[in-house]
Amino acid sequence: MADKSVIRIKGNTDGMQSVLDAGKHQITIDEPPAMGGKDTGADPLSALLASLAGCENVIANLVAKEMDFDLKGIEFDISGILDTRGLMGDPNVKPYFEKIRVNAKVSTDESDERIQELKEKTDARCPIFTTFVAAGIETEANWTRA
Structure with a gap:
């Protein structure tokens, strides 16, 4: 263990x-x-999305150190699309996020290619991001230079 x-x-x-x-x-x-x-x-769904931002940040910092990537900071804008009829009891509507969008503006002097490498490695290792993916929730992640 x-x-x-x-x-x-x-x-x-x-x-x-x-x-x-x-x-x-x-x-x-x-x-x-x-x-x-x-x-x-915060409401539970906002707390969940905030946890995603926090988790992506922690993993990105770990990965950046491994990559010798000059990471100065990340500004996150995360949203989730949810049909609230499901959580209100409509059995014909899924009570969970349909889609999660992660927009990250990375403060760095690194190249766009290196930013994408950081994103891919971070998304692959972030326990919260990968949980959404494993649950079949559509995820869209865009990382760009700040």
Whole structure:
């Protein structure tokens, strides 16, 4: 088991709000008042997309170091397309993202070819990105120079 990690989240709920412990950090997930929440944190779907941005950033930094790539930063713009009728109970509509779009502006002096190499290696190793792909969710990732 030395090569495997167990990621564990623990917490409690109060209505729509979830207050969760992730190691030393606390995460609050909630819904806006229109959905019955208190708006004390990001909604779960936004938190999922934020996790994708964070994961892509971490992996990109690891890969950049391996590639001797001059990575100065990444600006992410991530969106997901979802038909909310599915999560509201319509059995004829999928209750998950239909498509995820990742637009990344990479701050670097590296060539466009090297940026694409960084993107490909990052997408192939990012656990969250690859989970979306494995689930059959259409993914579109565009990385360009900032």
